[in-house]
Amino acid sequence: MGEEAAHLVDDDYDGLDSSMVALGGEDERVMEWEAGLPGSDELTPLSQPLVPPGLAAAFRIPPEPGRTLLDVHRASAATVSRLRRASSHSHSYDGGCFPPYDEQAPPPPPPPDSAAANGSSSKRPRLVWTPQLHKRFVDVVAHLGIKNAVPKTIMQLMNVEGLTRENVASHLQKYRLYVKRMRGLSFSNSNDASPSDHIFASTPVPHSLIVHDHPHPQPLPPPQQVPTPTPPPPPGPATAYMYHHRRVPMPMVPTGAYPQYHHHRGHADQ
DNA sequence: GGGCAAATAT
């Protein structure tokens, strides 16, 4: 057991000095970068496709998604923030322990106004929680502690481009169920991973999350000694998540390390 | 904003 350093941080920003790191705000422009570049009057307007419609049609090129100003602004903001993290990592999170991470970068979200009119990106692709991403999620949650591990904070500390609060909230919800489920079925036993949860099983649940400090622990501390053969008072009101766990052949844990999104092929029935 | 359960989508 010694394979921790499996970080695949793909950094292609090299040769960057602190010469342009004087960024104070989020929307500041770096003039050095603009020197020598064509002016706005020489550039193709964002509203115009790079490939003329006629040409595109002739070559069966699908119409490219219209980029809007907001799309560009987001992309450029992302770039700037990445560069800032790259050159000045003077940040201290909760103890200064989370390396910069830029694996997941879901495409630009839907800028309400222009996207609709343009028919461009209005639906962000379904995020795939890779073991890597989940690992980071777990790390952050563990370092935050149960009490502070809320979607927004987790999202911020994970520092993953494009990751939304909804993404995290949804994942967190499922993860909590998994943990709860997990601590009932094993304690000192190596009983791991129901195949249904292969994502969650990919990263061991930190003890800090298993053992909680508030008084409401063990599954069944019923010290009641009623002589009455009372049948088990079943289902409480809030315990209905009886997921079906099927037995499956093999826990497949592929090393899908990279950002993936589920594309869909036309299907109108289900 | 967060948590949760259920519905819905891919």
Add this chain to the structure above:
DNA sequence: CATATTTGCC
């Protein structure tokens, strides 16, 4: 079918 997202309620 599994899982991610959305929705409605608290």
